[in-house]
């Protein structure tokens with residue numbers, strides 16, 4: 541059976557989550573004393589709303605497009621006009637997001653990354669874009685993006701310069717830059733951390749959070765802070781981070797390779813006891829952009845990235861060329877059930893529950909007693925490997941009547957399973973099976 545009934549359902553299913561969440565947050569404020577009566581899922585939700593930045597933004601992980609992984613600091617518009625960092629590139633990606641079915645599914649942010657700036661601030665000390673590559677200015681670009689029903693994100697760096705040596709945002713400029721971004725109509729700021737030390741970061745990130753708040757414009761705040769401090773306590777305080785930022789890069793930049801992707805996945809698994817409780821509505825761990833549609837991953841490896849990013853409640857920020865993306869890659873990124881899992885309203889990050897030589901099993905609890913389970917095979921020995929389990933063995937037994945199970949990425953209904961029925965799947969080398977379990981109760 542093909543999952544036709546999920547087609548186009550992303551938006552509708554997402555709509556419901558908001559209602560659920562306001563109820564949950566209400567519960568968390570008035571009923572802390574009877575918390576022990578609630579299920580684990582609600583408990584984790586409570587912990588998340590208690591600690592997240594109070595700007596009402598990113599109640600589910602953000603979705604959209606970011607240039608960095610694919611387009612880097614290409615500023616050569618003379619020789620490479622289609623691929624240089626310019627208003628032309630941003631506008632063409634906005635056109636694709638709005639025109640090719642992305643926006644409808646929730647991909648709504650079009651972001652700039654490094655290398656948009658002119659080499660110097662203007663006479664009033666404000667950041668300004670490169671005049672040749674952004675001749676209409678950033679406000680006009682943001683207006684264009686908004687006119688497509690999308691949101692606009694920008695980049696700066698807490699420090700004396702950005703990583704690519706454009707003007708940074710030092711402590712003295714936090715208020716000025718926040719005001720400039722608000723005046724331009726920015727909806728999200730990514731603040732990188734090159735060229736500043738740990739003490740400047742410890743002052744600057746919380747201060748920028750306040751500066752953004754003071755502008756009165758809702759601007760989601762993506763912090764690279766933990767990535768510069770090794771990503772782990774005691775150097776990183778995840779409670780403080782959750783009060784400061786909506787999103788934070790914890791670890792290495794992604795590169796266009798399976799080796800780097802696998803290394804990132806392993807790091808999130810190895811440190812899940814710290815990372816998993818830190819995530820929730822309004823504040824997310826960010827393992828970096830999706831590289832599906834680029835050069836380095838096979839189709840099976842691309843499935844691994846989307847499956848794990850959905851389990852991890854990670855941002856779905858694509859970094860590929862939406863003008864030339866293959867139908868196969870697009871079909872994967874536009875899978876409505878995949879997006880439904882990623883955008884689940886409880887916002888509980890999943891965990892790696894077992895790991896053996898070839899297989900890793902990851903599990904994420906979802907709203908209404910549903911679950912997502914990813915079975916990843918990291919072997920490279922040619923042949924798909926069979927993996928057998930049961931719902932009971934996966935620790936999924938709240939519904940005694942069992943579960944309907946869907947193979948999300950192959951768009952197949954696998955069948956009805958009792959708790960002790962064997963679930964068998966064959967998992968391709970460096971591949972994954974992503975299952976969605978729906979209670980039959």
Ligand SMILES: *[C@@H]1O[C@H](CO)[C@@H](O)[C@H](O)[C@H]1NC(C)=O
Pocket residue numbers: 737738739740
């Ligand atoms: C960090 O950088 C600031 C600004 O450059 C400097 O004043 C301060 O002394 C530095 N702190 C440490 C511990 O190096």
Ligand SMILES: *[C@@H]1O[C@H](CO)[C@@H](O)[C@H](O)[C@H]1NC(C)=O
Pocket residue numbers: 594595596752753754755756757758759
């Ligand atoms: C600023 O912070 C206050 C208090 O946390 C919050 O109620 C308000 O919505 C925030 N405003 C913006 C624009 O982020």
Ligand SMILES: *[C@@H]1O[C@H](CO)[C@@H](O)[C@H](O)[C@H]1NC(C)=O
Pocket residue numbers: 777778779780
């Ligand atoms: C982490 O930050 C929170 C919130 O600011 C603070 O209450 C707590 O004491 C900090 N924890 C550590 C270990 O510094």
Ligand SMILES: *[C@@H]1O[C@H](CO)[C@@H](O)[C@H](O)[C@H]1NC(C)=O
Pocket residue numbers: 896897898918919920
């Ligand atoms: C898969 O992961 C396991 C555990 O980390 C490791 O022992 C094994 O070598 C990995 N296999 C491959 C092919 O990388």
Ligand SMILES: *[C@@H]1O[C@H](CO)[C@@H](O)[C@H](O)[C@H]1NC(C)=O
Pocket residue numbers: 958959960961
């Ligand atoms: C599986 O559970 C059902 C009841 O849910 C029971 O009738 C059946 O005997 C069990 N089968 C095995 C192999 O344990």
